[in-house]
Amino acid sequence: MIALFKRDIMLAFRSGGGFGLALSFFLIVVMFVPFGVGADLALLAIIAPGILWIGALLACLLSLDRIFQLDFEDGTLDVLATSPLPGEAITGAKAAAHWVTTGLPLTLAAAPLGYLLNLPSEAYFWLVASLLTGTPALSFIGSFGAAITVGVKRGGLLLSLLVLPLYIPTLIFGAQTVTRAATGQDPLSTWAMMTGLSLFAVAAMPLAAALALRVNLR
Amino acid sequence: MLHRLPTPEGLGYLKRMNIRTTSLGCTRNGRAILSGISFDLADGTCLVLRGSNGVGKTTLLKTLAGLLPLQQGSLQIDRDQVAYAGHLDAVKAQLTVEENLQFWAGIYGTGDIRTVLKKLDLSALADRPAHALSAGQKRRLGLARLLVSKRSIWLLDEPTASLDSQSTALVARVISDHCAAGGTAILSTHLELPIRKVLTLDLGKFTSKSADSEPDPFLDEAFA
Amino acid sequence: MSVWKYANPAKFMSLSGRVLPVLTVLSGAFLLVGLVWGFFFTPDDYKQGSTVKIIFLHVPSAFLAINIWIMMLVTSLIWFIRRHHVSALAAKAAAPIGITMTLIALFTGAIWGKPMWGTYWAWDPRLTSFMILFVFYLGYMALWTAIEDRDTAADLTSILCMVGSVFALLSRYAVNFWNQGLHQGASLSVDAETHVDNAFYLPLLVCIAGFVLLFVSLVLLRTRTEIRLRRLSALQVRGSAT
Numbered sequence: 001m002i003a004l005f006k007r008d009i010m011l012a013f014r015s016g017g018g019f020g021l022a023l024s025f026f027l028i029v030v031m032f033v034p035f036g037v038g039a040d041l042a043l044l045a046i047i048a049p050g051i052l053w054i055g056a057l058l059a060c061l062l063s064l065d066r067i068f069q070l071d072f073e074d075g076t077l078d079v080l081a082t083s084p085l086p087g088e089a090i091t092g093a094k095a096a097a098h099w100v101t102t103g104l105p106l107t108l109a110a111a112p113l114g115y116l117l118n119l120p121s122e123a124y125f126w127l128v129a130s131l132l133t134g135t136p137a138l139s140f141i142g143s144f145g146a147a148i149t150v151g152v153k154r155g156g157l158l159l160s161l162l163v164l165p166l167y168i169p170t171l172i173f174g175a176q177t178v179t180r181a182a183t184g185q186d187p188l189s190t191w192a193m194m195t196g197l198s199l200f201a202v203a204a205m206p207l208a209a210a211l212a213l214r215v216n217l218r
Numbered sequence: 219m220l221h222r223l224p225t226p227e228g229l230g231y232l233k234r235m236n237i238r239t240t241s242l243g244c245t246r247n248g249r250a251i252l253s254g255i256s257f258d259l260a261d262g263t264c265l266v267l268r269g270s271n272g273v274g275k276t277t278l279l280k281t282l283a284g285l286l287p288l289q290q291g292s293l294q295i296d297r298d299q300v301a302y303a304g305h306l307d308a309v310k311a312q313l314t315v316e317e318n319l320q321f322w323a324g325i326y327g328t329g330d331i332r333t334v335l336k337k338l339d340l341s342a343l344a345d346r347p348a349h350a351l352s353a354g355q356k357r358r359l360g361l362a363r364l365l366v367s368k369r370s371i372w373l374l375d376e377p378t379a380s381l382d383s384q385s386t387a388l389v390a391r392v393i394s395d396h397c398a399a400g401g402t403a404i405l406s407t408h409l410e411l412p413i414r415k416v417l418t419l420d421l422g423k424f425t426s427k428s429a430d431s432e433p434d435p436f437l438d439e440a441f442a
Numbered sequence: 443m444s445v446w447k448y449a450n451p452a453k454f455m456s457l458s459g460r461v462l463p464v465l466t467v468l469s470g471a472f473l474l475v476g477l478v479w480g481f482f483f484t485p486d487d488y489k490q491g492s493t494v495k496i497i498f499l500h501v502p503s504a505f506l507a508i509n510i511w512i513m514m515l516v517t518s519l520i521w522f523i524r525r526h527h528v529s530a531l532a533a534k535a536a537a538p539i540g541i542t543m544t545l546i547a548l549f550t551g552a553i554w555g556k557p558m559w560g561t562y563w564a565w566d567p568r569l570t571s572f573m574i575l576f577v578f579y580l581g582y583m584a585l586w587t588a589i590e591d592r593d594t595a596a597d598l599t600s601i602l603c604m605v606g607s608v609f610a611l612l613s614r615y616a617v618n619f620w621n622q623g624l625h626q627g628a629s630l631s632v633d634a635e636t637h638v639d640n641a642f643y644l645p646l647l648v649c650i651a652g653f654v655l656l657f658v659s660l661v662l663l664r665t666r667t668e669i670r671l672r673r674l675s676a677l678q679v680r681g682s683a684t
Contacts (some may be wrong), residue, residue: 002324003320003321003323003324003325004324004325006324007313007317007321007324009309010313010317011312011313014312014313015312023570036343065599069391073306074307074308074309074310074311075304075305075306075307075308076308076310078283078285078302078304078308079302079303079322079363080325080601081284081285081303082283082284082285082297082300082302083326083367084298084326084327085325086323101337103273115238123516125431132219141609148601148602149585149588149600151589151594152588152589154586158584158588160583161577161580161581161584162584162585162602163676165574165577165578165581165606165609165610166605166606166614167607168574168609168611168613168616168617169612169613169615169616172616172617172620173616173619174615176619176620177656190619193619197612207605208601208605212598212601215594215597215598215601216594216596216598217285218285218286218287247591249679255629435450435451435452436527436669436672436673436676437673437676437677437680438450
């Protein structure tokens with residue numbers, strides 16, 4: 001399991017995709033918002049929590065199809081399925097590797113990008129905290145969607161259609177946490193709910209993904 | 219997962235029989251294609267599956283490996299000893315030869331990939347990225363994975379496809395050595411491989427007739 | 443005789459062929475009676491005027507939109523556990539009806555919302571929940587069409603339906619946290635104090651019965667079509683094999 005986790009991270013670095021691509025996308029989304037709504041700093045401060053969360057979510061979505069697709073195409077998944085690793089360990093390790101190469105860097109990049117959007121200073125801590133415990137939900141729920149669509153050729157669009165509705169609760173609680181912090185309310189309750197959701201996703205999604213993967217390997 | 223058959227001989231006998239199937243049937247895309255396959259395979263033997271394209275060699279191998287659900291009959295095989303190699307190499311192009319093997323050694327919980335590299339003439343290529351390998355070298359890397367797995371039952375789908383005679387001989391030698399050491403191999407190939415103690419199974423004889431298969435509920439004659 | 447014998451496609455076809463005409467006529471009758479009663483023989487609301495009468499379309503469709511998803515969840519579970527083909531096909535057949543009901547509920551709600559709240563659309567928790575339900579239906583149907591192999595498609599859509607149900611429920615609670623609503627409380631409840639007046643209640647029940655019968659007829663019809671399609675392709679495969 002650790003071997004698979006390490007190899008996925010190594011592959012993300014080697015192919016140059018995973019890491020840099022998601023971050024650049026996040027930067028571009030954030031940069032586009034003032035182009036779209038105007039450079040009014042007061043307005044940006046209001047919408048910053050939502051934009052940062054949606055930007056991180058979309059950047060995460062970009063690399064989801066790589067979780068299983070490449071291993072499916074070159075036969076690695078077939079071999080892994082007959083290896084001593086149980087299916088849940090395969091999907092769990094791969095989702096965790098996706099989080100390390102996508103969710104974690106996005107969390108770290110969010111604070112400087114928040115500054116660009118004039119995020120109120122009280123909200124930085126909660127921005128990082130909410131992304132840190134919320135992005136695992138994005139990776140693990142996303143891995144389920146990736147497992148469902150792994151057999152579909154050019155399934156990227158379908159993957160987005162399946163996964164985005166599943167992201168709704170995470171997005172609502174995550175963005176609410178930051179908004180509440182920015183407007184002087186208590187963000188702890190929404191943060192706790194989002195973190196609970198995240199823990200649920202980490203615990204349950206590998207099972208569902210393994211089930212879907214087994215169907216797709218038939 | 220061990221699927222044991224109730225037999226009068228008892229477990230002592232079964233232990234020597236590495237793989238046993240009884241009137242096994244396979245389906246592909248919901249259609250029965252093979253049925254009535256029965257064989258016992260003892261340790262140290264190699265079984266070659268023959269038959270024209272589409273007869274179901276891959277389907278049978280996948281069923282034996284547990285990738286496809288068992289449709290008919292019974293199958294006794296120690297899944298913890300199965301090493302499966304499909305017609306794809308499962309080689310990561312971005313990783314070096316050594317890293318690829320190291321990964322599989324980690325997955326199977328075995329160490330020492332050096333002797334395997336040496337055995338398959340891959341030592342000189344250890345640091346080469348896999349995308350720079352030729353087809354034959356890649357296939358050798360795929361075989362190296364089987365050796366690294368330290369598992370006794372090899373299921374090989376077309377291990378000789380797109381290989382020249384020299385590489386084919388190497389594949390045959392590795393399989394021979396595996397069987398000589400007490401391992402078992404089931405492979406599909408169109409070539410005559412120089413392997414000792416080889417059995418042949420012509421799958422063409424087991425092509426399923428519709429009467430053998432479970433009736434498709436959508437072909438029920440009682441349809442209104 | 444267990445109920446599972448109707449999981450056999452041929453048995454299902456013969457039974458559904460017999461009940462379908464009856465159900466169709468019944469649903470037409472119930473809808474006609476309910477809607478005419480509701481539209482022409484109920485008093486105007488003292489506050490809402492005659493606009494309130496859209497309730498006879500809005501509430502039944504909203505009721506079905508949610509319950510069709512639940513029915514799909516149940517049939518998906520049956521397919522997943524007992525491998526009855528008819529069950530998977532019924533789930534597939536129900537989805538387009540469910541999405542249509544969701545759309546009807548959203549549109550009638552918008553038409554009703556304009557005179558009442560002064561807007562066609564507001565990001566109210568209930569409205570938003572229906573929007574979310576709509577995208578869940580979309581994803582489910584898209585997955586059915588994307589996968590060639592039928593059993594694989596049935597398996598994967600069942601898994602999606604189960605996981606989707608959990609997240610749809612979570613979304614429902616999440617949107618309650620996110621925005622306070624304009625929407626009135628439930629129109630139907632067992633508690634006689636809170637639900638709508640009896641003058642509306644009885645024709646509403648007739649309308650709901652009519653909608654449910656309509657749904658059952660449509661889902662039987664569509665399941666029959668799916669079964670015929672499966673039979674057609676099974677015959678084609680057999681024809682090409684011999």
